Amino acid sequence: MYKILIVEDDPIIAASVAKHLTAWGLQTGIIQDFHSVTAEFAAFDPQLVLMDISLPFYNGFHWCEEIRRISQVPIIFLSSAADNMNIVMAMNMGGDDFIAKPFDLNVLTAKVQAVLRRTYDFGSPANLIEHGGTILNLSDGTLSFGEQKTELSKNELKILQALFESNGKVVRREDLMTRLWETDCYVDENTLTVNINRLRRKLAKIGLTDFILTKKGLGYMVEA
Numbered sequence: 001m002y003k004i005l006i007v008e009d010d011p012i013i014a015a016s017v018a019k020h021l022t023a024w025g026l027q028t029g030i031i032q033d034f035h036s037v038t039a040e041f042a043a044f045d046p047q048l049v050l051m052d053i054s055l056p057f058y059n060g061f062h063w064c065e066e067i068r069r070i071s072q073v074p075i076i077f078l079s080s081a082a083d084n085m086n087i088v089m090a091m092n093m094g095g096d097d098f099i100a101k102p103f104d105l106n107v108l109t110a111k112v113q114a115v116l117r118r119t120y121d122f123g124s125p126a127n128l129i130e131h132g133g134t135i136l137n138l139s140d141g142t143l144s145f146g147e148q149k150t151e152l153s154k155n156e157l158k159i160l161q162a163l164f165e166s167n168g169k170v171v172r173r174e175d176l177m178t179r180l181w182e183t184d185c186y187v188d189e190n191t192l193t194v195n196i197n198r199l200r201r202k203l204a205k206i207g208l209t210d211f212i213l214t215k216k217g218l219g220y221m222v223e224a
Contacts, residue, residue, distance in 0.1 A: 001025065001026065001027045002026050002027065002047045002048065002116055002120075003026070003027045003028070003029065003044060003045065003046040003047055003048075004021055004026050004027070004028050004029070004046055004047070004048050004049075004050060004112065005028075005029050005030075005031065005040075005041060005044050005046035005048070005049045005050070006018055006028060006029065006030045006031065006050045007031045007037060007049060007050065007051045007052060007055065007060065007063060008030070008031070008050065008052045008078065009034060009052065009054075009055050009056055010052075013101075014030045015030075016105065017050065017105065017108065018030055020105040020108070020109060021109060021112065024109055024113070026112070029044040029046065034055055034056040034057050034058075035057055037058075037063045037066070037067075038063070038066045038067065038070070038135075039130055039133065041067055041071075041128075042070070042128045042129070042130030042135045043130050045127065045128045045129075046073060047073060047074075047116065047119070047120065048073060048074050048075075048076065048112060048115060048116060048119075049067065049073060049074070049075045049076070050076050050078055050108075050112075051063065051064055051075050051076065051077050051078065051095070052077075052078050052079060053077060053078075053079040053081055053086060053090070054079065054080075054081065060077060060079070060090075061089060061090070061093045064077075064090070064093045064094050064095060065093055065094065067094075068093070068094040069144060069147065069149070070128065070135045070137060070144045070149075071128065071137070074096040074097075074115045074116075074119050075094060075095050075096055076095065076096060076097045076098070076099060076111065076112065076115065077090040077095045077097070077098045077099070078099050078101060078103065078108075079098070079100065079101060080100065080101040080102075086098075096115055097111055097115060099111060127139050129161065129164045129165070131164045131222055132222070132223065133145065133146075134208065134211070136157075136160050136161065136164055138157070138161065141153075141154075141157045143160060143203070143206075145206050145207055145208055146206075146207065148206035148207060149206070150202055150203070150205065150206050152199075152202075155180050155195050156195070156198070156199045156202070158179055158180055159176060159179075159180070159195065159196065159199060159220075160199070160222075162175070162176055162179050163212065163220060163221060163222045164222065166221060166222075168221065168222070169221060170215045170218045170219045170220065170221045171219050171220055171221060172218060172219040173192060173218075173219045173220070174219075175219070176192060176219065176220065177192055180192070180195070196212060196220065199212065200212055210223065211223055
């Protein structure tokens with residue numbers, strides 16, 4: 001089931017769009033905190049975003065640009081400000097389509113379905129995990145923090161995925177070794193330490209100093 005994130009501050013419009021799309025078999029989420037659109041985006045991990053332009057705090061162009069730093073998920077703008085300048089700006093910021101308000105819900109649904117078919121018929125949706133403002137993209141093996149992004153090796157990606165999925169709990173060294181090499185036997189423990197230290201140096205370069213914490217005698221965890 002495809003997930004659609006609705007970034008709309010009018011609760012009546014947001015609820016009616018969500019209800020209509022749900023009736024067509026789509027899962028919907030509505031932004032609750034307009035200070036933290038990117039974090040809610042990463043947590044919900046949608047396959048498409050419906051983005052209003054006029055929003056509290058920051059406009060839709062800003063959030064489109066922020067989402068584009070971490071994902072290529074399709075974004076459809078919804079706005080009553082349907083003049084040529086806004087339409088051009090929406091496309092230049094990375095939008096995939098523009099629908100003027102007021103709109104017919106059936107037309108909106110048809111456009112959503114068309115963009116989903118065009119985007120995902122020959123590929124798979126992005127898979128994002130968010131923790132403390134950092135975003136791990138499992139699809140392209142990258143980690144983003146603010147405006148910084150770093151590419152991860154296969155082992156680095158596995159380590160961070162295990163730590164992110166632990167929800168702030170310690171991951172044992174034995175469990176990490178099993179995840180990386182599918183065994184905890186016949187692998188020198190120093191090999192894991194080398195991988196962790198290399199990953200720490202890479203994270204420090206994008207501002208994530210002391211992001212991976214060592215719990216002596218237990219294992220590792222990411223900072224809260």
